[in-house]
Every structure is written in C-alpha cells, then in structure tokens.
Amino acid sequence: MPTLTIDGQQVTVPEKTNVIEAAKTLGIEIPHYCYHPGLSVAGNCRMCMVEIEKAPKLAIGCFTPCTEGMVVFTNTEKVKQARKDVLEFLLSNHPLDCPVCDQAGECWLQIYYMQHGQYESRMMENKIKKSKKATSIGPHVNLDQERCVLCGRCVRFCDEITKTHELGIFGRGNREELDVFPGKQLDNRYSGNVVDICPVGALTDRDFRFQVRVWYLGVQDSVCPGCSRGCNIQIHYNRNRPHHGHGRRVARLKPRYNSHVNQFWMCDEGRYGYKFVDAGDRIISPMLRRGAELQMATWGETLAASAERIRAVNPSQIGVIAWPQLTNEELYLVRRLFVDGLGCKNVSFSVPSKKDGGGDDFLITADKNPNTRGAGEIGLPIADSTGDILQAASRGEFKLLHIFGHDLLSSGLDQPLVESALAATETVIFQGSNSHLTVDRADIVLPSATFAEKSGSFTNFEGRVQRIHEAVPPLGDALPDWQILNRMARALEMGWDYQGTEHIFKELAENVAAFSGLSYCVLGDQGELLGYKPTNEAHIPTEPVTTVII
C-alpha cells in the first residue's frame, strides 16, 4: 500500500493503482481519453500527462503505477502546456462539426478543449478526409471516422469484454481509421456499450441520434427490468422538450457502475428494451366492460366494481397470476391483499415465454424478469403454478381471475387451456401497463405504471436487492401497482394506509426474514444482498460511485 503525494495531498492506495485512479480518490481529475477503468491500459492518447518529482520528463498517469513516496503534480505549467499540445494534435484533423454532432454536450473533446485547450488554431493545411462519415456499422452503432481520436477503447471493448473482435484501427499515421473489416458488422449482444465509452462523437447510437440534445435530458438511477441480472442503469429522460424525439419521454438507458452486478456495461436487449414505456399501446385509463365493449371509466368506478366482484365470491374462487415485473414492495402487497387479507390460496406468478431467453456467460440471464427471486422470497407462488390455476379455471372452479401484466395469449402456455380458462371465468381483472390480446378479454382493466414511472426495488437472481426510482410520471391515468393495490385494499375496507414505497419496504423487511435488516438507506445506490447482517459501523457504500462516462 504505497503512500504518495498528489498536488500536495497525501494518499495511500492499494498496490498497482495508477496515478489517474489515485488522483480520483482525492477528487482530482486527470484528463484522459484512452484509459478506461474497465479495459486494459493502452497509453496512446497522451492526454493524462503528469509531472513526477525527480522524473526527467512528463509521464502518463494511466500507465504509471503509484510507488512509495512518489510526488505527483497534475497542474504545473509544463503539464498544462502538454495537454494543450495533445489537444492541438487530436483536433488537427477533426472536422469541428459540433453543431451537427450528436455527442455535443457530452463530448470530451469539447469539455477538455474548454478546460485545457483554448489555444489559437495554427492549422493552415487542409484536413485529411477519412472514408466513413455517418455510416452505420451495425444494427445499433453509427461511425464517423473524422471525429475519432483513435483512443482504441471500442477496439479493446470488442477484444477484451465481448471477445468478438469486430473493430480495428486500420492504416497508419494521419490516415489511420477506426473501422470494421470490410463486409463485417459490429453486431454482438453488447454493441451499444462502445457508444458509451467512445469519448467523442465517432460512435453514436442509432436509436438515440438526433432525438434530443443531451442537455435537455434529466437523469434518474434505476435498474434494468430486462432480465434477472438487474444491471444498474440510468434512465435519461426528455426533461423539457416534449415535442422532440417523437414523443418519447424516456430517451435512452445507460449502464451505471456496480462492481457486484454489471461493472460498466449492459446488454443491447436491455438497453433498447424500454420502448414499451412510451409505446402507443399503453393503457392510459381504467376501463370497464359494458356489454361487448371495454369503456373508459374513472378509478373510483373501476375500483368499486373490482371490490364488489371480489367481495361477491368466495376466496377459494379467486385465482391470481402475479408478475415478476412487479417490485418487491408490490409483490408484498399482492401477498398481503390476496393471501393474508382475503385468504386466497391460488396465487402464481411465472408464465413461461414462447422463446428461450438465451442467457450467456456474461450478463444476460435466461429469466427475462427482474424480480423472480424477490417473488420467491416474499412467498409467491402460493401452492400453484400458473398452469394449475388455468386448469382449475377452465374446470369452472374460479369466478374471478386477477391477472397482472402477462399476455397469457401470446405466452408459452398451452393456448387452448388459456382460452378455455378465460372463457369459463366470470370476471377477469387485468392490471398492467400495455395493451395486448389478454387485455381485450378482461372485464376490468387497471392501468399501471412501468418501471420508469415508479419507485421500489427488485431482487436480482443472486439475491441483491436494488432500488429503482421514478424518472417520469405515469402516463395518463396510470398508477404504480402498489398504489392500485393500496386503493383496492381501501375499497375492500382492509384498513390500509401505505404512504409510499419506503413505508411498504420497512414493513416487508420486518415481516419477511430474508429481507430483515434491509432498508432503503442500507440499499443505497449499489444495492445489498438478502440476509444482510448489519454491523455496528455506519453503512458506508463500499465502492466509489462512478458515472458512466469516464
């Protein structure tokens, strides 16, 4: 554990820490392009130069390990001049097309030029033209070679993380170009990450390009609902330009660092899987069946109708199909309402999907639900599988089915069975966010919020409980599922009065052993494992919180 001095401040760091990381712990930023903490060190951009006492010349911070007694200066005249010179080189063939560049506003050429460049241009020569501008190189990524600073981060990502080797730097000198091999595509299950780590506008996201300028975006921490890994993400939402981006409020998802879960990365399926949040099939109003038609109704009418029908039947005649897309808090309320409150014994939650989830040995898991583990810990299902419930329903044993989210009619379930179960059941209540075939068969429809529109927590397959936060308000009249359940319980006069998700979580932690000791404070922004044992020390997050763009 060497102790060194950086800009007059002493710091002790683990063996082999480089100067950039050591400085980061002191809150000192050493500008850099090619270095990325999730990749091997390349040392090619020369932006990270620092002055080291007794060293004959400047050294690069990314490739210099800290040693005992080292004295580092990050802000001397020599260092400042070096940064200026490096920027002048990097920009000598750069097209300076920021007004039409989607990276503008989060571009490290812009940021570092303003912080460390600010020189007068001396370029008299013509700039070298590169071959590809605004060219798609794969399903998700666009390439603009003139803007590339040849840092090689994207190449190393494809070599070291996905090991798919699509990208390379070809040619040499001022004609070097980043590209794919002729005729090949950048097409792997994690390709979107290269856009995040590209420090400039060379690689941009085809899905996000030109939808919203980044300075109009708001940021909210969340967790990807795409599979049971629960990658930590940021939701970037369109804060105040609703007319931009074709009405998409959620503009993009970005991975958020969590050393226990996803490090710096996320998969493409998860990254581009959020479209349902603002899709045209969102259910924006409660609905009641009047004759052959589902008609819009108020929450009051709908909840009263639901309560009436629930009260009218024996609890043993109610089947509930919960949903592992619900948060821990909501699943807990499902249990409280149907099982503990009404005494209903037929609650399932998982529905097989038609296609295989295709898990891999990196992040993607086969279970496409973020909270299957949570549901299990909370004690769902009770007794039966969804198949059993449908069997019973088709035999006419149920008078009421409460279905959360699932589209049973396009699932991997036996379809004739689903048909006969729906037909044989008097009242079908559907509670979910998006419309589909099953919704058309419901008698009462309760519109719920998506993951981006509510707060709560998911438990990933390893048992890590992680928080999600509301980024945008629920669309139309939709409400978070926990609020719907809370109101329904009140309509059933169960005496509930939950004030918020934290209130529910507190009770959950008291009642469900696996969650004991956990609280929103303990979960923090990196989550915490089930079976947590509080220590006497105050809870301190163990990892430095690093933002995506590094």
Place this chain on the structure above:
Amino acid sequence: MESEELQGIIDHYAGEKGALISVLQDLQGVCNYLPEPALRQVSDALHVPLSQVYSVASFYNAFSLKPRGRHHICVCLGTACHVRGAPRVLQEMERQLGIRAGDTTEDMNFTLESVNCVGACALGPVVVADGGYSGQMTARKVSPLLKTLGTSHEENQNDS
C-alpha cells in the same frame, strides 16, 4: 492463388509466434497484393481475428490490399529529393501513365507510388522501379525509364 498454395505458406510457419507478418509477406510475394479471401483464410488458420489481420495488413506499406501492376514505380518525395525537384518527376509520371500516385494503370502494367525517403538522398531525386534505383531523375528521364520497364516486360513475356 489457390487456397492449397496459401495453406502451404501457412503450414510453413505453423506454430511460430508472430507468424502473421511472415505469412502476409509470402502471400504478398506470390500475389503482388493481399486478396480478401486469402486474408479470411489466414485469419481462420492462424486464429487471429480478422480485424487484427486487417490492422497489420493496412499498417505496413509493403502490403497492398489492391492488386498491383506488373511494374512497381516508387518516387521518393523525401526532403532532399523534394528540394531537388521530385514533385515534378512525380507529376510527369502521373501525366504519362494517366494515374495518380497510389493507383495502378488499367492494363495492370504499372503501379505508381510515392514514399517519404528511401535513404539514398545523395542520388536525389530518386525513383525506385522494380527494385532498381535511378538517381538524379528529371522529368525528361521519365519517358525513357518507362520505356525500358515496358520493354523488359515484353521480353519477359516473350521468354515465357
């Protein structure tokens, strides 16, 4: 080139570390350039990703990714040659052959290139044609040089 022939080259270096450059050199020697199907074969056989094969192939000037002509003319534009009039020699070459530096004539007879110093500054301006050095070049000497090259080509063809 037949893929068996290429396999022969690859087998020759089998197991050697860093065989890639040697294989590419031999391939360039046989074909005069590096055909794309051959690069794919090299990548498969040596278990080197295509992107890396391409990086190496495009880095070295000795490799060409385009078919090259039977005669290879290289005009030095290094500092010494430059000040002694090499640009005019190059221009005359381009004019007579009807191609820009870096290109090959349509009949695949000549490939014209420029380099930034061949290390024979005392002879400047220097032109290296098919490996032979011609010093103190001038625009006037371009035509005879091309003729000699052209004839030697014809002779070769008559020989065979």
